[in-house]
Amino acid sequence: MAAWRARAIKMYPSDFRHTAQDVRVTLLAALCASRQAEITDALVDLLVALVHKINARAERRVEKQLTAELKKVRGKEGILFKPATAAVDKPDEVVRRALFPVVGEKTLRELVAEAKANEKVFKAKVRTTLRSSYSSYYRQMLPPLLATLGFRCNNTAYRPVMDAMRLLKKYADVDGKTRFYDAADAAPMDGVVRKDWREAVVDERGRVERIPYELCVLVALRDAVRRREIHIEGAARWRNPEDDLPGDFEATRAVHYAAIRRPLNPRAFIADLKRRMTAGLDRLSASLADGSAGGVKVTTRKGEPWITCPSWSRWTSPPDLRPSRTRSRAAGACWTCWTC
Secondary structure (H helix, E strand, C coil), rough: CCHHHHHHHHHCHHHHCCHHHHHHHHHHHHHHHHHHHHHHHHHHHHHHHHHHHHHHHHHHHHHHHHHHHHHCCCHHHHHHHHHHHHHHHHHCCCCHHHCCCCHHHHHHHHHHHHCCCCCCHHHEEEEEHHHHHHHCCCCCHHHHHHHHHHHHEHHHHHHHHHHHHHHHCCCCCCCCCCCCCCCCCCCCCCCCCCHHHHHHEEEECCCHHHHHHHHHHHHHHHHHCCCCCCCCCCCCCCCHHHHHHCCCCCCCCCHHHHHHCCCCCCHHHHHHHHHHHHHHHHHHHHHHHHHHCCEEEEECCCCEEEEEECCCCCCCCHHHHHHCHHHHHHCCCCCCCCCC
16 A cells, blocks of 8 residues: 555656556555545644643643742741741731731732632633633634544443533534533533533533533543544544454464563553663662763753753764775765765
């Protein structure tokens, strides 16, 4: 198929007209099938990147807002100890006269502002930003994209995500002003909606709101597709993972596992993987501590942890790869290499 596609994509229409009919049909069929799979893969890549972009941009936007309006107060423990001591020593004094000289009104206000910007408030702001950007922009392009792709699943554990996708398809043509799903339509929650999103999806009357539920379904779908738990019909890279297995895999599973030197028990595989990863991280930590990491350092970039590696110096070419002027001249090749 790959060879036929490579041959067909280089041909002009006149080349096809001058070839035999059976060759022409074979080459065109191979080209169309390959291109259809490539386009499907590109659409899946677009979906995965789009869902990630929606979440990442919302978090960055909220972080910028909080950073702009909030100054981190350092040494909170010592600052909070002072007003507590002042309140105990002077219980009858007015708050302004007893506490403000000890800490300062500005510092206390900054402490209050930082306390309000906790994890719960941050997640609530992210949800609000997500809903706003999704409902006003991304929601217009995602339904046609989801309708184009054919999602399939062989794993019963991810059946709730498929059921949620059918619910989204059912309401694709419903007016966006309809805020909640009908009570008769079952909206799967387990395996679709994360715990920190439950309060945004289900209101106090038990109704399921469409926009936040759609966002949860998209995130769950993206994770399942990336894990290949849900595959796409007609794709090449995102195809059914069972198609990658040999035809006799179930009958000769032990032989195939022995060939790739992996245990049959998945728990043993995961335990060995954890052990090797932990050992590697321990070696890295020890190298960073004693300075034997070759210049690798853990720093910060824009307030986030960042691994910095030293710039590589230009390596000298091995003697056996350096060009030979005599041989190059005799072979009539260029001076840089005599392989051309």
